Amino acid sequence: MVKPVAVSGVQPSGEIHIGNYLGAIKQFVELQEKYQTYFFIVDLHALTENPDPQKLREQTISLAALYLACGLNPKKTTLFIQSHVPAHTELGWILNTLTPLGELQRMTQFKDKSEKHGVLAGLLNYPTLMAADILLYRPEVVPVGEDQVQHLELTRTLARKFNSKYGKTFIEPRALVEKDVARVMGLDDPTKKMSKSAANPNNYINISDSPDVIRKKIKVAVTDSGSEIKYDLQTKLGISNLLSIYSVFSGNSIKSIEFKYSGKNYGIFKSDLSELLVEKLSPIQKKYESFLKNKKSLMKILDDGSKKANKTAEKTLKDVREKIGLI
Ligand code: AQP
Numbered sequence: 001m002v003k004p005v006a007v008s009g010v011q012p013s014g015e016i017h018i019g020n021y022l023g024a025i026k027q028f029v030e031l032q033e034k035y036q037t038y039f040f041i042v043d044l045h046a047l048t049e050n051p052d053p054q055k056l057r058e059q060t061i062s063l064a065a066l067y068l069a070c071g072l073n074p075k076k077t078t079l080f081i082q083s084h085v086p087a088h089t090e091l092g093w094i095l096n097t098l099t100p101l102g103e104l105q106r107m108t109q110f111k112d113k114s115e116k117h118g119v120l121a122g123l124l125n126y127p128t129l130m131a132a133d134i135l136l137y138r139p140e141v142v143p144v145g146e147d148q149v150q151h152l153e154l155t156r157t158l159a160r161k162f163n164s165k166y167g168k169t170f171i172e173p174r175a176l177v178e179k180d181v182a183r184v185m186g187l188d189d190p191t192k193k194m195s196k197s198a199a200n201p202n203n204y205i206n207i208s209d210s211p212d213v214i215r216k217k218i219k220v221a222v223t224d225s226g227s228e229i230k231y232d233l234q235t236k237l238g239i240s241n242l243l244s245i246y247s248v249f250s251g252n253s254i255k256s257i258e259f260k261y262s263g264k265n266y267g268i269f270k271s272d273l274s275e276l277l278v279e280k281l282s283p284i285q286k287k288y289e290s291f292l293k294n295k296k297s298l299m300k301i302l303d304d305g306s307k308k309a310n311k312t313a314e315k316t317l318k319d320v321r322e323k324i325g326l327i
Helices: 018-031 043-049 053-070 087-096 101-105 108-117 126-135 146-166 211-219 237-250 254-260 266-293 295-324
Strands: 005-010 036-041 077-081 141-143 174-176
Touching (some): 005 126, 018 053, 087 295, 101 126, 108 146, 126 146, 146 174, 237 266
Parallel strands (some): 005 141, 036 077
C-alpha cells in the first residue's frame, strides 16, 4: 500500500527550542512510521533574517544533527536542505504570480517580523515559498505549530487556485497541529510564543541547554500571582504554560499533575520540571554531539536526501511547467 505523504521543515535561524521540538520535530518522528515523509532544513527561509553566512552554515549542519538526534531515521524519512532542491524556488516564483499582494500583507508573521527586520520583499514572499516547499511533494498533512496555520491556509488557497485555473495538479494539504503543545509560550512572557529570535535568552529552553542553564531558566520563568499549581488560561498563563510542558514531557495529564502538586508551591513544581527536562533532553544532547562529530556521514545523509527530494519535486514541477505554458 502506498503511504500518504507528510512534509514539513524548520528554519536554521538559531538554536532549536522546546517549542520547535514539541510543536514540530517530535511529531515528525512519530509520523515517519505511518507516512512517507519529507522533512527539511529551510535555509532559504532563514535568509529572510539576513543571517551571518558562517552562522547560517553552522546552524544548518547543527539542525540536521538535531533532527537525527531527535529520532528522524534517514531510512524512513527523506531529510534534506531546502536550497539543494531548486524546484522550491521555481515553484515559489510561479505561485507568486497567482498571489494577491493583500494576502501576503495580512499574514501575522509578516506583520510581526517586519517590525523587527524592516519590510523586506523576501519576508513578504515567505508564505509563497513555503507553499512551494509543501505542494511539490503532494502531501496530505503538514505537521506544524499553530503559528504556521495561517500560512498553510494560504497554501491550500493557492493549490485550489492553481487546480481550478490549470487542472488538478496539487493536493490541498491539511495542517496537523498537536493540540496540547500547539503553542509553547515564552518563559519570560507567556503572552507570546516561545521564539528562537527572542531578544531575551530566558524566553526559551534550547534542546542543547545544559542542566544548569535549564534550571536557571525555569527558576526565573514568569509565573503568576497566587501560589496554586492550576491550569487556567484566564488568570495563570505562566503556570499553565509550564504545566503543558511538564505534561508533554512526562506523558502525564495536566489534571494528574495538578493533583500531584496540590498544596505545594511554585518552587517545588519548577524544580521538578527542571529535572524532568534535564532527564528528557540529555539523551538527545548525547546523540546530537555524536552526529555532529561525524560530519562526513551527516553530509552523506543530506546528499542522499536531496537526490530523492529532487526526483519527486522535479516530477511535480515538470507537470506544472507544461500546464502553465513554459516550453
Ligand atoms: N512556540 C512554539 N510552540 C509550538 N510550535 C512552535 N514552532 C515554532 N515556535 C513554536 C513550530 O516550529 C516549527 C519550525 O519553526 P520555524 O523555525 O520554521 O519558524 P518559526 O515558527 O518562526 O519558529 P521560531 O522559533 O519562532 O523562529 P524564529 O524566531 O526564527 O521566527 C514550525 O512548525 C512552527 O510552527
